[in-house]
Amino acid sequence: MDFLKLTVHELRDKLRNGEITSEEIVKGYFDRLEKLEDKLDSFLTITKKEAIKEAKKIDERLKNGEKLGDLAGIPVAIKDNIVTKDIKTTCGSKILEDFIPPYNATIIEKLKSEGAIIIGKTNLDEFAMGSSTENSAYKVTKNPWDLTRVPGGSSGGSAAAVASGEVPYALGSETGGSVRQPASFCGLVGLKPTYGLISRYGLVAFASSFDQIGPFTKDVEDLAIVLNNIIGYDKMDTTSVEVEKKDYKNALKDDIKGLKIALPKEYFDEGINKEVKGKVLKAVKVLEDLGAKVDEVSLPHSDYGLATYYVLAPSEASSNLSRFDGIRYGSRVKDYDSLDELFIKTRSEGFGEEVKRRVMMGTYCLSSGYYDEYYNKAQKVRTLIKKDFDDIFKEYDVIISPTTPSLPFKIGERNDDPLAMYMSDILTVSVNIAGVPALSIPCGLIDGLPVGLQIIGKAFDEETIIKVAYNYEKNSDFILEPKMGGDINEL
Amino acid sequence: MSYKTLIGLEIHAELMTESKIFCKCSTEFGGDVNTHTCPICLGMPGTLPVLNKRVVEYGIRAGIAFNCDIAKRTKMDRKNYFYPDLVKGYQISQYDLPLCKDGAIKIETDQGEKEIGLIRIHIEEDTGKSIHSNDGGSLLDYNRSGVPLIEIVSQPDMNSPEEAKLFLEKLKATLQYIEVSDCKMEQGSLRCDVNINIIDEDTGNKTTVTELKNLNSFKSAIKAMEFEQKRHINLLEQGKDTKRETRRWDESKSETILMRVKEDAADYRYFPEPDVVELDIEKDWVKKIKEDIPELPHVKRERFVKEYDIPSYDAEVLTSTKALADFYEETVKHTKDPKQVSNWIMTDILRRLKDEELEIDDIKFTAENLADLIKLVNGGKISNNIGKKVLRTMFEEGKDPNTIVKEKGLIQINDEDKLNEIIDGILAENEQSIIDYKNGKDRALGFLVGQVMKATKGKANPQKANQIIREKINNY
Structure with a gap:
């Protein structure tokens, strides 16, 4: 089996027609994973024994003639900030080094009830704060396309795992681009769903009003399949939204004649790598040739997106991360003379630099005397940014842009320059601010590195962006196959 | 200043x-x-x-x-x-x-x-x-x-x-x-x-x-x-x-x-x-909550005055806490005598609670027990004074009054033959009092009744004893 290329729908078909068993699939992926992990460092925890046990159960059920869903018996990897019962959940942080949750995230319950096989937990920037997965307290994940480069972040472990064929699909999470940006860097389809489409219960909060779980898949059909199985209102999350049950596979059709595409000029300005821009415009041309109408538009408050994000997200984070105080779970320093010292030492030693930076920024922004100037003002700008999108979507079906301003950068390159690192998110954060859905889909290679096309849609209209992505995917003319430093491909 | x-x-x-x-x-x-x-x-x-x-x-x-x-x-x-x-x-x-x-x-x-x-x-x-x-x-x-x-x-x-x-x-x-x-x-x-x-x-x-x-x-x-x-x-x-x-x-x-x-x-x-x-917050919901709100103290007070025909002051005291008001109403339900219930609660019960710094919830007996006690007194089975004694026992032991009365043999003596016999003995021993009474010293009658109560350990029906003594002295 060529696990590098196999998609979820192909695996499902092989499983259904008896060509292969779930146990063989799972073992096959583990064989590959075990050989690749030395080079990639995608995973923090591997759950091989449990996964094989579950696979056998699925095989048994299939043998008994049970009709199972699309994801049954197929492996999935989970970003390590989504809580998994009885499986260590570290959030890439020392402070949760030995944390084994006694409960599952809602999305895990959903996947398990569909028979999905969890094979492990993937690496991430600590508490999902970062754009390169270098901020993990445990390891630096490498980009399968070039092992000297970052896979993007913060869901870099999940992206690298799928791109390298360690697993056919994976879950990540987004706060400011943490699925789309690594999807772009690793040549995958990655979706940030509308805020409220997927339950956040069990997603360890970074910035609650932005956070949303999103999948990485190899193609658009897989995206539709996975999405079908993970969405829906959850009474455990009052910010999740009751939407009509949809089958996103219905969006996989050739029907974009007359579709109106908006290209925001702010997303194509000088800051964007020219070659990246070229690939994106070429992709837009493909869609135009298929009958879509394309106009240049303006999202006038785009310039404030990054600043708004870096006020609001750290503000929420500073509060969300307060619970890691060493009292009830997670690590606690051994020596302290007072309660304050217990808190301070535990948190100083337990959190990494970037997390501490953001907690401090957020604490500052929420402090009395600064609240109005920062948090409150940023909330007002958030409203304006939302309105920018609302205005465009009155006339257009989708907005298209590059996903990231540049190609995957070198490991270590932006470590000492937080601002340069933050700039990686400049084209993705506004989507999180507005809460609308967006996906990234590969649109070509530059110097052997993938480029991502971002398709942004109306709130709860994932179907349209899936449809556009599907049409592009079908009509694009490049082949995606990571070289992974030469020899890895041979596996 | x-x-x-x-x-x-x-x-x-x-x-x-x-x-x-x-x-x-x-x-x-x-x-x-x-x-x-x-x-x-x-x-x-x-x-x-x-x-x-x-x-x-x-x-x-x-x-x-x-x-x-x-x-x-x-x-x-x-x-x-x-x-x-x-x-x-x-x-x-x-x-x-x-x-x-x-x-x-x-x-x-x-x-x-x-x-x-x-x-x-x-x-x-x-x-x-x-x-x-x-x-x-x-x-x-x-x-x-x-x-x-x-x-x-x-x-x-x-x-x-x-x-x-x-x-x-x-x-x-x-x-x-x-x-x-x-x-x-x-x-x-x-x-x-x-x-x-x-x-x-x-x-x-x-x-x-x-x-x-x-x-x-x-x-x-x-x-x-x-x-x-x-x-x-x-x-x-x-x-x-x-x-x-x-x-x-x-x-x-x-x-x-x-x-x-x-x-x-x-x-x-x-x-x-x-x-x-x-x-x-929907208006209709607030309206519904308002409609369903349990009776407030002042409303209850007014209702008590009207429904139970008790003085405003008593109603005020009885509605001072919901628990007390509930206790009152529960007792009334079993006795159909709201005034008597009010009297018992307002005097003996509240005094005792105050002395011991207790709340009505802390007492050992139920409203039904109190109702039984009042029924015993009203029905002439025990005297008012014996009733107060029984209440004290109820406070201490939490037993129901019928049991207490039975165990301690406190049933009131209403039997006239029995009372005649006792009173004859008392009169025989207290001739001076008979003379005093005949000379217009009303207090002497009280003394004699007291002697009867003492001899019966409070069980004699005092009204009856009073009546019999008067008749006997007049015929002396």
Whole structure:
């Protein structure tokens, strides 16, 4: 089996027609994973024994003639900030080094009830704060396309795992681009769903009003399949939204004649790598040739997106991360003379630099005397940014842009320059601010590195962006196959 | 010099909902440590709060009872601070859009009715509890974490500890009436913080507000206020001022003790809770809550006067707490004699409760037992005096009156032959009294009846004894 290329729908078909068993699939992926992990460092925890046990159960059920869903018996990897019962959940942080949750995230319950096989937990920037997965307290994940480069972040472990064929699909999470940006860097389809489409219960909060779980898949059909199985209102999350049950596979059709595409000029300005821009415009041309109408538009408050994000997200984070105080779970320093010292030492030693930076920024922004100037003002700008999108979507079906301003950068390159690192998110954060859905889909290679096309849609209209992505995917003319430093491909 | 005391109160009352404010855990008091907990009320990573609708309903009910404006739109906010009993590092509370605001509580002072303004009522979650062990370590019990609270903040409208006491009593009674909180201070389901300062009305000088915390009972709250009142006035008289500080009441020393000086206002970095959606409170819902609100004290008082034909004062006393009013009505239901029931409760029962510092809930017998006792007296089975004795036994042993009467052989002697026999003996021994009575000394009759009662250990029917003695003397 060529696990590098196999998609979820192909695996499902092989499983259904008896060509292969779930146990063989799972073992096959583990064989590959075990050989690749030395080079990639995608995973923090591997759950091989449990996964094989579950696979056998699925095989048994299939043998008994049970009709199972699309994801049954197929492996999935989970970003390590989504809580998994009885499986260590570290959030890439020392402070949760030995944390084994006694409960599952809602999305895990959903996947398990569909028979999905969890094979492990993937690496991430600590508490999902970062754009390169270098901020993990445990390891630096490498980009399968070039092992000297970052896979993007913060869901870099999940992206690298799928791109390298360690697993056919994976879950990540987004706060400011943490699925789309690594999807772009690793040549995958990655979706940030509308805020409220997927339950956040069990997603360890970074910035609650932005956070949303999103999948990485190899193609658009897989995206539709996975999405079908993970969405829906959850009474455990009052910010999740009751939407009509949809089958996103219905969006996989050739029907974009007359579709109106908006290209925001702010997303194509000088800051964007020219070659990246070229690939994106070429992709837009493909869609135009298929009958879509394309106009240049303006999202006038785009310039404030990054600043708004870096006020609001750290503000929420500073509060969300307060619970890691060493009292009830997670690590606690051994020596302290007072309660304050217990808190301070535990948190100083337990959190990494970037997390501490953001907690401090957020604490500052929420402090009395600064609240109005920062948090409150940023909330007002958030409203304006939302309105920018609302205005465009009155006339257009989708907005298209590059996903990231540049190609995957070198490991270590932006470590000492937080601002340069933050700039990686400049084209993705506004989507999180507005809460609308967006996906990234590969649109070509530059110097052997993938480029991502971002398709942004109306709130709860994932179907349209899936449809556009599907049409592009079908009509694009490049082949995606990571070289992974030469020899890895041979596996 | 004339000084004016300004007292404002901040009351936290635990709500009587079955489950906690953001999860399904029980709110019951007294469970084994950390047994009423789950990942949500332990604030574990990834968990989310889901607001209990009942909590909002109870908050609105309190708002209605205290004549507040109910918010059309409200939201939860995070109050951030670090403490081991606070599981998330923030408390989910309400900041700028409280559920209820601008209410009032009326109290009856010696100078007449007075209105104490309420600034706001908001809903929030309680914290866990630290237990300090002997070896210097601390243990934590999170059973209370996430128990719903309302915080009621008054205007500084009370001008004496006495007024504050009346306010607290009224507030407690009302919350119990509307079945929103059981208000047990000793279990911590009602907690009260005090803000107090003094104005010199001649000069306009005033002291800095002192905050009083950790007041475990109404009594200690009042004592602490009285102590502070004097301390502030003393300082004012010396031309000094108080500091901005928090003090607690030390019962053994009978004084307030400094807890901390508030140099800077604590910065709780409040911001809107992103995990709980904003709430639109529908008018119809508020209307429904209003319609369904349990009878308020003043309404009950009026009904008692009308329905049971008892004096207004009695009705006032009987409705002072919901538990007492319920006890009264329950007893009436079994006796159909509302006036007698009122008499018994107003005199013997309340006196005893007052002497022993008990509440009606603490007594050992039921309303039905009291009803049986009244029936025994009314039916002439036992005398009024024996009835009082039986009641004492009921207080002590909690037995039902029929059993007590039977066990102690207290049935009243109504049998005329028996009484004749006893009275003949008494008269034979007290000829002088017969003469006295015939000479117009009415007191002698009382003495003779007393002798009969003594001889029967109080069991003789006194009216009958009286009648028989009179007849016998007249025929002597």
